[in-house]
Amino acid sequence: MNPTILEMNNISKEFTGVKALTNVNFKVNKGEIHCLIGENGAGKSTLMKVLSGVYPHGTYSGDIIFDGSVQTFSRISDSVKTGIAIIYQELALFPDLTVYENIFAGNEVKKGALVDWNQTIVRAKEMLNKVKLNVNPEVLIKDLGVGKQQLVEIAKALSKDVKLLILDEPTAALNENDSENLLQLLRELKNQGITSIMISHKLKEVIAIADQVTVLRDGRTICTLDASKNEVSESVIIKNMVGREIDDIYPKRNNKQFGDNVLEIQNWTAFDPKLGREVVKDVNLHVKKGEIVGIAGLMGSGRTELAQSIFGNPKFYKLRGELLLEGAKRTLKNPKDAIKAGIAYVTEDRKGDGLFLIQDIKQNISAANLEMISSKGIINNNEEVKISNEYKGSLNIKAPSVEQLVGNLSGGNQQKVSLGKWLFVNPTLLILDEPTRGIDVGAKFEIYTIMNKLISEGMSIIMISSELSEVLGMSDRVYVMAEGEIKGELHANEADQEKIMKLATQ
Amino acid sequence: MKLLKEAKSLIGVNIRDYGMYIALFVIMLTFSIMTDGLFMSSRNISNLIDATGYIAVLAVGMTLVIVIRHIDLSVGFAAGFMGAIAAILLTQFGMPFYITIPIILVLGMIIGLFNGFLVAHMGIPSFVASLAAMLIFRGALLQVTEKTGTISIKDEHFNAIGNGFIPAIAKVGQLNLLSLIVGALIIVLFIYFEFSKRRNKIKYHFEVISNSMFAIKVLFVSAIIAYITWILAGYNGFSWTVIIVLIVVVIYHFLTTSTVIGRHIYAVGSNPEAANLSGISVKKITYIVFCSMGLLSALSGLLFTARLQSATTTAGTLFELDAIAAAYVGGVSAAGGVGKVTGSIIGAIVMASLSSGMNLLGVGISYQYMIRGGVLAGAVIFDVMTRKQRA
Secondary structure (H helix, E strand, O other), X not given: OOOEEEEEEEEEEEEOOEEEEEEEEEEEEOOOEEEEEOOOOOOHHHHHHHHHOOOOOOXXXXXXXXXXXXXXXXXXXXXXXXXEEEEOOOOOOOOOOEHHHHHOOOOOOEEOOEEOHHHHHHHHHHHHHHOOOOOOXXXXXXXXXXXXXXXXXXXXXXOOOOOEEEEEOOOOOOOHHHHHHHHHHHHHHHHOOOEEEEEOOOHHHHHHHOOEEEEEEOOEEEEEEEHHHOOOOHHHHHHHHHOOOOOOOOOOOOOOOOOOEEEEEEEEEEEEOOOOEEEEEEEEEEEEOOOEEEEEEOOOOOHHHHHHHHOOOOOOOEEEEEEEEOOEEOOOOOHHHHHHOXXXXXXXXXXXXXXXOOOEHHHHHHHHHHHHHEEOOEEOHHHHHHHHHHHHHHOOOOOOOXXXXXXXXXXXXXXXXXXXXXXXXXXXXXXXXXXXXXXXXXXXXXXXXXXXXXXXXXXXXXXEOOOHHHHHHHOOEEEEEEOOEEEEEEEOOOOOHHHHHHHHOO | OHHHHHHHHHHHHOHHHHHHXXXXXXXXXXXHHHOOOOOOOHHHHHHHHHHHHHHHHHHHHHHHHHHOOOOOOOHHHHHHHHHHHHHHHHHOXXXXXXXXXXXXXXXXXXXXXXXXXXXXXXXXOHHHHHHHHHHHHHHHHHHHOOOOOOEEOOOHHHHHHHHOEOOOOOEEOOEEHHHHHHHXXXXXXHHHHHHHHHHHHHHOOOOOOOHHHHHHHHHHHHHHHHHHHHHHHOOOOOEHHHHHHHHHHHHHHHHHHHEHHHHHHHHHHHOHHHHHHOOOOHHHHHHHHHHHHHHHHHHHHHHHHHHHOEEOOOOOOOHHHHHHHHHXXXXXXXXXXXXXXXXXXXXXXXXXXXXXXXXXXXXXXXXXXXXXXXXXXXHHHHHHHHHHHHO
């Protein structure tokens, strides 16, 4: 058994009246990969913020023992000095600076009072070798894909002689290929003696990589499972996470009946003038009433661009081809047209372009259909509260009231608000772009159940997803995209992970 | 005891809103004590409010501009320029005031639309676009007043909007009767709206504040309105400026809190991308907000020109910064999406009270600037702190 590198004892943390953590105990052995999991709002991120000094010593109770001594961090730089590095889900890189500048940002290689740029580049190359990233260090960060950016973040952490590396959902934004590379890298770092804590919602990865798994629920430690004792399995983890058994991750849908085509597009091409190339090429697809159509493909395969080009083309692509709604040819000039035509689009990036974070739940839910609750341009505020409360109930949005700011909700609840906003426009076709990214198993199950209910009420759904199991579990039909083209169409009974991956990477 | 607890939680939730009113109250009380009541005298309050008018209407428009994450630096000289045009129309063209005023207001909207075009259509950052417009209007103001210099205006009706008071009809003791009636009317309307709001909420079975708390709130606000009315009625009564500013505030308050357009403005301010994907035209909202800013600049120019009874070559200098300061003191967030019209009006009155009080005390102008700067910084610090606490 390796010695303990980190011990967090009886950690409690309270936010004005709300207990985020209650007597949490968390122990990590030297040189292992320890996964920390739990539903959204279980307290994982809070615990890591306590550890890294975001919440300074004194604002929480309990002890942190790292590397053999009690630590009292009062700021993030204190934890960095002792060898703790944390990489957040939202990457903290400077997009307009080069790779080498990013790796040594805040930790510059100096010669006297000046920065030694030549030495910086040499050392950056070393770090890039360590993370097996083969790029020119003089490339700008914004020109790299998300997967490579993640590796740069890790290189940056390694440059500071890190002993404990914390990764908050490192693979959330990565495709399967990049995710596998990242996990492989973590294993190699482990061989070099670096301890890692990984927060993840992807249980398959957790099972593949973890030496130990600690499960948090409602701000308490539920259990720590040891992989070497064969304690780690999907069912055990889920049971501990949600406090109940989930028989099936994907709820069954009975009596499937499809109607006529709700949407059909023919020879659909979108040219992005900013990139100077076609992002969607000659796509033909159709969606029937009562059908869930999955669109699989890697990041950057043109899935989101396709969805947006259908949804009123907000990015001003140059479009060619035909779009038919319920058999009739249509031109949708902007998102407003699309909404009026009965299309709703739940975006991939709910914080970036989906929600109004500084507004409350009711204002978000009503935002796309204020006409419904107003007459002659004057809003009936009471009607708004009433309707938002109905959605809060039916979608099971967990918040004290509909006056709660959306920015203060957990990811799963934010996603439900986003869904509520688009259900309120009463669409016939719902386009969901990564509907369950970054949300926990319990909330995922709820969203799948809602999707099934909507279908049974006669709606049609296009679901874009990077998670193959989700695509397979929910879709009636799957289109696979790559390089802006549809590479194949598979029916639910003939689709499997291998076939999709083969089409997506051909 | 229970009532006290309710009051405490109400104040806790609305600390930023109430904080403004409390600050204003403290400032007024302090000056009253230091000046032996001179500050709260009918004459001084009347002057103070009239002198705030032309900044207050700008602050209202600026609030919306800042809410949608823009800025308009051109409003000061735009106001000065349009005031000069008004003076020229009145004196050199002999136009009556009832034609001049609408012409100037329409001109203001056209100017606003032009700024909106630069920002929304051409995609020029509003700071740069309005800086350019500011220089242009400064030049235009000098140009139109070049030959004549200061243009004095003889039209009594026109000058009344900056200096005049509503007629008294009759006196009740020392008090102005019509002003008393107007004050009473405002109170009745206020009580009526509060009751109907409460009745509607109860109809929807929503939680409302307790009966006694509601009574205290209504009585308290009514008492304040009554007190202000009584002070003003003791001098010349309500001025036309006050009436105009009140109407502007009521319209904009209603527009921002109760209409679809208002909601769209705040949606664009809090997340333009999300607003666009929600079917809200960011361009259209930008045009509307800049157009309203132009309209209010025109109104500000009219009020100022009428107040001075003349158009000067430097009219409008630094108005834009006073308006921006009033908006920030009033709780508008530079990050966009947050800010109330009523807050900005209180902000404008706070800044004007400071000037007026310090003038009465004989504080040197150099110290006045420093103190007002300190108050601006303090208000924003308070804003940031209370926002942090809530998050």
